[in-house]
Structures are given as C-alpha cells and as structure tokens.
Amino acid sequence: MSFRTLFCLLILIVHTGIAGAQSLSGDSLVLAPVFTDHMVLQRNKPVQIYGRARAGETVRVRLQGINREAAADREGKWKVVFPAQKAGGPYELTVSGRHSKVVLNDILIGDVWLCSGQSNMDFQLKNAATGSEELKKGSFNQRLRLLKCGGSVPWGDVSWDSATLARVNRFEFFKGEWKIPDASSAAAFSAVAYYFGQKIAAEENVPIGLIQVAVGGSPTESWIDKKVLARDGRFAEMLADWQHSEQVMAWCRERAGVNTKHAQSPDQRHPFKPGYNYEAGIAPLNDFPVAGIIWYQGESNVHNVALHEALFETLVKSWRQSRGNALPFYYVQLSGIERPNWPEFRDSQRKMLGKIAHSGLAVSYDLGDSLDVHPVRKKEVGERLALLALQGYYGKPVVANGPVIRKASLRSDGILLDFTSAQRLLTPDNQPLTGFELLTKSGRRLPAQAVIWNNRVRIPVPAGEAIETVLYAYRPFTRANLYNEAGLPAATFSISVH
CATH class of the missing domain: 2.60.40 (Immunoglobulin-like)
Structure with a gap:
C-alpha cells in the first residue's frame, strides 16, 4: 500500500469518526432548554416533560416517585405527562435513555408566569429607582425562581457579522437557565417581573417561577405566529415586505436595517420581523404550562393605534389557542411621555379590556418621564400587575384597579x-x-x-x-x-x- 493511499485512508477514518461523533452528539438524550436545575413546574396542571433523543429510543422519566416513559418519534422528539401536582419541593427529576442519564435538582412546583414584551419589560432591576435598595438588602426569596431568556446576539445600533446573522436565521436568539435569585441574577432580571413575582410569592406562599422573554424595541407583530398573521388580510402588507411597510414602525425598520447591513440573503431574519420572536421565544414554551402572562409592550406600535388593536387582540387569542386555555393576560397601559399618539394609544389599551376576557390593565402614566421612554419607577408597575393577578387569578379580596x-x-x-x-x-x-x-x-x-x-x-x-x-x-x-x-x-x- 502506497504512502499516499495509506494517508487518504487515515483521513477517511478520522473524518468518519468525527462525523459519527457529531451524529451521536446530535442524537443524544437532551431535555428542552426550559428544563434545568432550580426550575419551577406549574402546579395543578398536568406536568409535561419533553426533549429529544435518538429516533425510536425509549426515554424513562421519574418525578416524585412516579415513572413515565415514551419512545422518541422519527424526528427524535419525545414527551411524557405526569398527573397534576400540588405546590411543593424541592424535588429531583431523572431522565434516562439507552446510554445516558440527566438528573435535575432543586425543582419546585408552584405557579409559573410568562413575562414578555419589549424594553420596559426587559428593563433590569439594577436600573430601577428602587433597584439598588432592593439588591442591598441581600435577602431574596429562595422560592422565587428566575429564567431570563436573553438575546444571545449583540444588541443595539450595531451591524451584525456573518456568524451572528446565521445564528439569528437559525432562531438561536434566546437562551437562559433557571436561577435562584441573588445579587447577580436578580440585578439583571426584569424589574417589573421581579416585583410582580415577589408580591405574588409573599401573598400566596407558594413557589413562583418567572420566565422573562422580552426584546427591546420589538413590535407586537414580531410576537405573533406568522401563520396566524398570514390568515388575516389586515396584516398582508407587513408580511409582504416588512422592512418597507409603513405598518411597521419606521424606527424598527431602521434599526433592523443597521443590524442586517451585511446580510447576503434577502430573507435575512430579525427579531423585529413579523413572527420572529414568537417562533424563537414563545413557541418553544407552548408545551410548558404556566399560570398566566404579564405583558409590557406597545411603544413600537404607537404610530398606528387601530392596527395595534387588531394585532394585540390577535396575539392574545393565538397565544391562548396554542396553549389550549384562556390564560389570564395582564398588561401595562403605557406611561406618559411627550410623544404623539400616546393618549389615544393608552385609551385604546383601556378599551381592549372589553374585547379580551380574563385580562387586566395596570396604569403607569403617573410613573412616566416626559423625556424618557424608560421610566425608572418599576416597582409600582410590577405590584399593580400583581394586584390584578391576586384579584383575577387567585381570587383575593383586593382592590386591583383605580377608578x-x-x-x-x-x-x-x-x-x-x-x-x-x-x-x-x-x-x-x-x-x-x-x-x-x-x-x-x-x-x-x-x-x-x-x-x-x-x-x-x-x-x-x-x-x-x-x-x-x-x-x-x-x-x-x-x-x-x-x-x-x-x-x-x-x-x-x-x-x-x-
């Protein structure tokens, strides 16, 4: 055998080995990203655990002494369902496949709230008016758990490189893991969501899990399933050519243009594109039961009040349909700022209460800043949302609305x-x-x-x-x-x- 032939054979063996290793890794047992240590599972609803494995592989799952198993389908997807559980914990979750095993620890069962929207929901606790004081206390409720699904790409007024553009196209925009609150994890978490969860946890005395999925500047349409948008003729223009559609706020189109300046494909994706944040951030959570949703968004849709009404009603309806129940949906009426259309938009948000059942409106104009779209008084906003949940979802005899x-x-x-x-x-x-x-x-x-x-x-x-x-x-x-x-x-x- 010649040296050249031997060399080529070695290269083939090494390449085959690497490809085999990649295939094995790609097909190995994994849980969906939402399942990590320290998580909270929703009480009083069937518990769904799901992930991926080799096609046909049997996956065994154990929680609180109960065993379930399922075979991965042809795409490698598997899911098991446990009976509804009462609040409690900590527990251990064990997931076993043919050759691997995953053990998650410190799992609580309580109430999970999905916290979504744009920059005022993303606004970090450390930057809130009361944030420094809150963090200096150093006493955090250990039964309050935080999952921040943060953007995994550079954000702001920057042009993305080819690697970032490719990640966005693969919908690899959100990532995160459950954390116990401490000075670091709480500081970077949504201030509104944190104060909401803190009040609920104190009043209900059950574990509370908060899942933050928010993108600064994102318009309502980016949070709606693109297939749902496509079925409604009112949204045809933005779907046809969103970066040149006046239905999309000019600022959103301009920022997206900067971010995607180096894109080679005319179909480059972006978190402001209609449907993107739904597919990247919300759809992966649809099988993860939650108690309800809090929402702080609208600044990027103020330019067209009537269109936002149609979009918002569509968003709430479609999110509920994808989960199979009329989840409570509590949202923030925008604050006060010297910008056109804001009074009409706030009034429109109020009127939407009459169209959307099981919803509530937290007023915030009295906490606004005349020049800053990001007012810092977030504690009051979070606690007003909590009052809506305490009255509407938990049935507490509290006053949750102003006059x-x-x-x-x-x-x-x-x-x-x-x-x-x-x-x-x-x-x-x-x-x-x-x-x-x-x-x-x-x-x-x-x-x-x-x-x-x-x-x-x-x-x-x-x-x-x-x-x-x-x-x-x-x-x-x-x-x-x-x-x-x-x-x-x-x-x-x-x-x-x-």
Whole structure:
C-alpha cells in the first residue's frame, strides 16, 4: 500500500469518526432548554416533560416517585405527562435513555408566569429607582425562581457579522437557565417581573417561577405566529415586505436595517420581523404550562393605534389557542411621555379590556418621564400587575384597579362622571383635581375645572358650548391625579356625554 493511499485512508477514518461523533452528539438524550436545575413546574396542571433523543429510543422519566416513559418519534422528539401536582419541593427529576442519564435538582412546583414584551419589560432591576435598595438588602426569596431568556446576539445600533446573522436565521436568539435569585441574577432580571413575582410569592406562599422573554424595541407583530398573521388580510402588507411597510414602525425598520447591513440573503431574519420572536421565544414554551402572562409592550406600535388593536387582540387569542386555555393576560397601559399618539394609544389599551376576557390593565402614566421612554419607577408597575393577578387569578379580596369610568351624564349643573372601583375618589394630598378636558361637538378641546363631589366628578360646562366627550389624562405626558382609596390611578379614558 502506497504512502499516499495509506494517508487518504487515515483521513477517511478520522473524518468518519468525527462525523459519527457529531451524529451521536446530535442524537443524544437532551431535555428542552426550559428544563434545568432550580426550575419551577406549574402546579395543578398536568406536568409535561419533553426533549429529544435518538429516533425510536425509549426515554424513562421519574418525578416524585412516579415513572413515565415514551419512545422518541422519527424526528427524535419525545414527551411524557405526569398527573397534576400540588405546590411543593424541592424535588429531583431523572431522565434516562439507552446510554445516558440527566438528573435535575432543586425543582419546585408552584405557579409559573410568562413575562414578555419589549424594553420596559426587559428593563433590569439594577436600573430601577428602587433597584439598588432592593439588591442591598441581600435577602431574596429562595422560592422565587428566575429564567431570563436573553438575546444571545449583540444588541443595539450595531451591524451584525456573518456568524451572528446565521445564528439569528437559525432562531438561536434566546437562551437562559433557571436561577435562584441573588445579587447577580436578580440585578439583571426584569424589574417589573421581579416585583410582580415577589408580591405574588409573599401573598400566596407558594413557589413562583418567572420566565422573562422580552426584546427591546420589538413590535407586537414580531410576537405573533406568522401563520396566524398570514390568515388575516389586515396584516398582508407587513408580511409582504416588512422592512418597507409603513405598518411597521419606521424606527424598527431602521434599526433592523443597521443590524442586517451585511446580510447576503434577502430573507435575512430579525427579531423585529413579523413572527420572529414568537417562533424563537414563545413557541418553544407552548408545551410548558404556566399560570398566566404579564405583558409590557406597545411603544413600537404607537404610530398606528387601530392596527395595534387588531394585532394585540390577535396575539392574545393565538397565544391562548396554542396553549389550549384562556390564560389570564395582564398588561401595562403605557406611561406618559411627550410623544404623539400616546393618549389615544393608552385609551385604546383601556378599551381592549372589553374585547379580551380574563385580562387586566395596570396604569403607569403617573410613573412616566416626559423625556424618557424608560421610566425608572418599576416597582409600582410590577405590584399593580400583581394586584390584578391576586384579584383575577387567585381570587383575593383586593382592590386591583383605580377608578373605572362608568358614565358621563349631562345635568343642569354640569357633567357628572360616575365611577366603579372607588369607594372613595381622591387626589394625593388633597391637591386640586387635574387632567380633565372637554371636547365639543365642533371638535374644540377645552380645559375643564373638575371637582370631586359626592364621590363623583363634576365638571361645569362653559356657557354656549355643546359638549360631546370628556377626556381624562389625554395629554402625552400628564399629571392627571384622580385616584381611589387604594392609591391606584384612573386610566386614561375618553367617554361620550349623554
């Protein structure tokens, strides 16, 4: 045998060995990424454990003394289902295949909440107004667990290299593992989600798991299954050519253009592209049961209020359908900032409560910053979301909403506004009531001298004016100050006068 022939044979053997090793590694037993040490599994719902293995391989799973097994299908996917469990832990989960074994430790069973949206949900605890104080305490609830599915690519106003572009195209955008809260893990976690979970855990005294899947700047359409969008003609334009569609906010298109500047393919993916974040971040969690969802998003859709209404209703409906139940969905009404369309958008968010069952709205305009789209008072936002969950999901007798407008009646002495969710209407420190305006039938907008009277709001009508609508907190940045006895503000609203 010649030296050249021997050399080629050795190369072939080495190459075959490497390929075999890669195949073995690719087909070996693995759990879905959501399953790691320190995780929380949803109580009172069937527990689903799933992953991949060699096609046809039998996978055995053991949890709390109960055994289940399943054979991997032709694609290597497997899943087992355990009976619903009560809150408790810590437990051990053992998953065994033909040649390998995975053991997960410190598993709790409690309530899991999916926390999603854009930058204000992604806003880190360490940057919140109360973040430093919270972290300095050094006392963290060990039954609160955090899974931050963070972006795995460089973010911001940068152009991605070829390797990053390829990862994005493979939907390898999110990654993370469950962590016990400490000064490091809590600091980098969503401030809104952290304060939400902290309050729920304290009130319910059960383990709470928080899964953060949020992308700064992301528009609503990026969080909806592309197949769902394609079935609705209202979204055809953005699907046809999203980077040139006025249905997509200009800022989103510009940032995506910078990120994908070096892309070679016209089909380059991006987390602002319709459907991307759903496929990369939400769909992989659809088989992982949760108690409900909290949502803080909308800044990247303010440019088209009517379109956002259609998108948001579609998002909630499709997420619920993919999970097979009407999960509670609690969301944040955008804050106050000096930008156009924000009052109309906030009012639209309020009106969506009438279209979406099992939902709730946390008001935040009173916590806003006139110049910064990322206000730092996140504790109040998280705790207001928690109140909605405590009342709506947990059935606690708490006040979860500020004054809710019921009707506006024209009387001889002016316009009287009636509210629900207000045993007592008030303003902080008994300050004069502000934030009300009147809209005439001719379209003129007039300031209103509103006062609290007999637990109603009374507004005198200027002489000779025909009033059609009452507006409240209807400036982009507002210091409107109507609250109830629980210290919760009334939402931005508009209401016709009768």
